[in-house]
Amino acid sequence: MDATGEASRAAPTGELAASRHRAVAELRQQIIDGTLQPGDRVVERTVAEQLQLSRSPVREAVQALIYEGFLVAESPRRIVVRRLSRRDVEELYDVREGLETMATVLATRNATHEDAQQLRHLLAEIAEETDEVALHRLNADFHELMTRLAGNGLLRSLTHPLTGRLQWLYQQNSDWDRLLTEHRAIADAVLSRDEDKARSLAAEHARASRADTLGKLFPDEA
Template sequence: MTTLPFRAGRGVPPLRDQVAGELRSRIADGRVAPGERLYEKAIADELGVSRLPVREAIRMLQSEGLVSVQPRRGVLVRRLNRQAVQDLFDVREALEVLAARLAAERADQAALRRLEELVEVGRRALDDGDDQAIAASNTAFHDSIYQLAGNALIPEVLDPLMGRLHWLFRQNVEPERVFLEHQELYRALAAHDPEQAADVALQHIRSSRRMVLEMLKD
């Protein structure tokens, strides 16, 4: 594997944050599978860092619920069972619907243009059949809704859950349905219709809940 350009210095995030971000990404997109063991030394060697930032990054992921540290087994990527997924969707229903309602009330034209660009990125990814790009655009779209709400507490409350939420956003076997619902939600936001935005967001989350729970049956 190629050593990644992880570095320390002014103007860049601490190494622990860079390593944690890389590991989150690998867990979210499936490069590191549920149940897989993480080895500090192997990660440190691959990323070209010492073991200390890797150890600190693993502690961060443990606090976020992405990994568990087990006696005699080491660090394992957590498997999200049906109840854990249900709990995540419950949180999404509470906060993402609120975020959509607030975004419809507060988002300015510049922010809406950026969201429209994300919708177009999603369309191109769908047309190209690029699963990685579809997953990335889905994640970016939802992250943007949290920011457009203009309520600093929403992303703050969700921050410890973002790794698990990003994993959730990538569980997508109905990409066309997901894209069309994103498009519908964008239109409600652009129309500054908070009730419609909240309703579309709620239906989108419930459709995705059904989809992911069906996937977990396999």
């Protein structure tokens, strides 16, 4: 077979992968931002029509999000947004605290001058922002940047499969004054190379967010 024939046969695979990626991203974001609520049914045909895609990439996207923990198959024909129990949320925060504390400590050792400038710029942007949607995105950006500043490829690879669920956690917090104050304190400790303080502040930050989230999601169990 000539090169033209090979390319034409490979093209649909590339298009399918791109469509699948788009469907995953769109559905994940709808869950993270609350457009799709826990218990809402996800119907492949409806999603395909909304995104103007064929059923095949949507079907694969649904399976990917079941694997990520965002969706659950209550039966072969009924896929719904997962309802998180208090234990589910507590386990997510246990993992978040461990990963973010480690990232923050490593960042104190590895952050460069250019990284410091980027961190300060991000904090300034957060301080000036007033739009709720943008603030949620910037809050997640702070934690993603800290993971990058850690300079540990294995840590990033371990965090990557949890990115969507961690973003969902960040979305539950909206006490912007507290978040900015704590982010600034963590950044100061990182940039001053104070590992012990950075470790303590990162753990306290995760625990404060945990308390806020549990109080918001499970007010009757407070």
